Amino acid sequence: VADMAEEDLYIVYKGVHLIKQTHTPESLKYYDEFSFRPEDILIVTYPKSGTVWMQEIVPLILSQGDPVVVDTVPNWSRVPWLESRAFIHNLDQRPSPRVFTTHFQYNMMSTGFLKVKPRVIYVMRNPKDVFTSYSHFSRMTSYLVSPVTQTEFLHKFLDGKAIFGSWFNHVKGWLSAAEQQHIMYISYEEMILDLEASVTRMAQFLDTPLDSEMIRKITDRCVFKNMKKNKMSNYSLMPSKMMDQNGSEFLRKGIAGDWKNHLTAAEAEYFDEFYRKQMQDVKYTFVWD
Numbered sequence: 001v002a003d004m005a006e007e008d009l010y011i012v013y014k015g016v017h018l019i020k021q022t023h024t025p026e027s028l029k030y031y032d033e034f035s036f037r038p039e040d041i042l043i044v045t046y047p048k049s050g051t052v053w054m055q056e057i058v059p060l061i062l063s064q065g066d067p068v069v070v071d072t073v074p075n076w077s078r079v080p081w082l083e084s085r086a087f088i089h090n091l092d093q094r095p096s097p098r099v100f101t102t103h104f105q106y107n108m109m110s111t112g113f114l115k116v117k118p119r120v121i122y123v124m125r126n127p128k129d130v131f132t133s134y135s136h137f138s139r140m141t142s143y144l145v146s147p148v149t150q151t152e153f154l155h156k157f158l159d160g161k162a163i164f165g166s167w168f169n170h171v172k173g174w175l176s177a178a179e180q181q182h183i184m185y186i187s188y189e190e191m192i193l194d195l196e197a198s199v200t201r202m203a204q205f206l207d208t209p210l211d212s213e214m215i216r217k218i219t220d221r222c223v224f225k226n227m228k229k230n231k232m233s234n235y236s237l238m239p240s241k242m243m244d245q246n247g248s249e250f251l252r253k254g255i256a257g258d259w260k261n262h263l264t265a266a267e268a269e270y271f272d273e274f275y276r277k278q279m280q281d282v283k284y285t286f287v288w289d
């Protein structure tokens with residue numbers, strides 16, 4: 001929505017922009033005081049990095065390929081966001097292993113999380129593709145400010161003023177988590193390159209042995225063209241006044257490298273230079289580099 005003032009839509013929490021409508025003082029307090037169990041599983045992403053994809057894969061791994069949950073429960077209830085107002089009821093009553101989502105940066109995590117150390121799968125994506133996906137997403141949702149121009153949104157994104165803050169701080173923060181044994185790092189691009197191998201690695205991390213037939217079944221359900229048809233995961237259940245999928249769908253392209261169709265050469269160059277400065281001390285080898 002281009003016609004609403006940003007301060008009407010957003011709040012700043014621990015230095016990061018969040019959505020006022022969903023992230024209320026009550027929901028943020030709930031998350032801050034949340035009682036984690038060691039068996040819990042957390043899917044952690046910067047927005048537009050493959051969250052809903054993970055909300056499909058992880059439940060299928062835990063059910064050993066039984067599709068009932070992903071066929072009957074919307075992704076946002078199946079693997080709820082801990083920071084969102086909509087989900088603050090009854091999570092305590094869920095049986096283990098519970099699976100949750102969060103877009104929080106590492107330094108926003110609670111002391112309870114740091115103490116209990118539930119398992120985390122942290123998914124990263126090429127930030128130029130994140131930016132591209134985010135630009136389309138901002139235009140289709142009523143609860144984000146539509147970018148007036150691409151350049152304006154580019155600066156907002158790079159300067160960490162987009163919702164959930166700086167992509168750079170997000171990735172650097174989680175990559176330098178004090179304890180990493182309970183964290184599995186994977187990228188969207190690895191999943192695109194070899195989904196079967198990625199599912200296998202996740203199943204191992206989650207201590208859920210799956211035979212090759214089950215892995216193949218899960219992979220087949222989760223490839224873009226098949227997952228796009230699942231109305232429990234493609235956001236078609238979301239009212240169109242909140243998310244208008246007529247112009248651009250939530251499961252939009254599902255590829256690596258779409259930034260080439262979106263950024264001008266000058267913008268890509270500016271982005272790369274910014275990236276180089278921000279990431280120069282990061283030792284992790286990213287697939288997109």
Ligand code: A3P
Pocket residue numbers: 045046047048049050051052053129132133134136222223224225227228250251252253254255258
């Ligand atoms: P694009 O807009 O580039 O298509 P998130 O769930 O974190 O908001 O991320 C959304 C992005 O993940 C979208 O990217 C969406 O198409 C992509 N995505 C979702 N499911 C996918 C799948 N099964 N395979 C590949 N990409 C997927």
